[in-house]
Every structure is written in structure tokens, then in C-alpha cells.
Amino acid sequence: xxxxxxxxxxxxxxxxxxxxxxxxxxxxxxxxxxxxxxxxxxxxxxxxxxxxxxxxxx
Numbered sequence: 005x006x007x008x009x010x011x012x013x014x015x016x017x018x019x020x021x022x023x024x025x026x027x028x029x030x031x032x033x034x035x036x037x038x039x040x041x042x043x044x045x046x047x048x049x050x051x052x053x054x055x056x057x058x059x060x061x062x
Contacts, residue, residue, distance in 0.1 A: 033047060033048075
């Protein structure tokens with residue numbers, strides 16, 4: 005049998021990271037998701053990119 009396959013993507017997400025968050029961080033993330041309509045993962049990915057843009061200029 006072949007492994008289960010999902011839809012092909014140009015940007016596969018093959019890495020997984022777990023983080024511990026405070027109640028306040030969870031609350032803020034939920035607000036961001038509600039206001040933007042984005043998933044938790046997408047909000048976190050966007051945050052990573054925004055921080056990266058700030059630090060790469062230095």
C-alpha cells in the first residue's frame with residue numbers, strides 16, 4: 005500500500021514545533037485569529053516573518 009497522500013503543495017509543512025504559552029499569550033493569539041480570520045499557525049508564521057524582517061536589517 006502507498007502512504008496516505010494529501011493535496012500537493014508548493015510549500016509543504018514537514019517540521020513540527022511545540023511551544024508552551026501563558027494564558028495571556030493564548031488569549032492574545034485567539035484575539036488575533038478572531039480579528040484576522042487566520043489560523044493559529046498562520047498568525048504564528050506571520051509573526052516569525054515580521055520579527056525576521058526586523059532582525060535581518062541589523
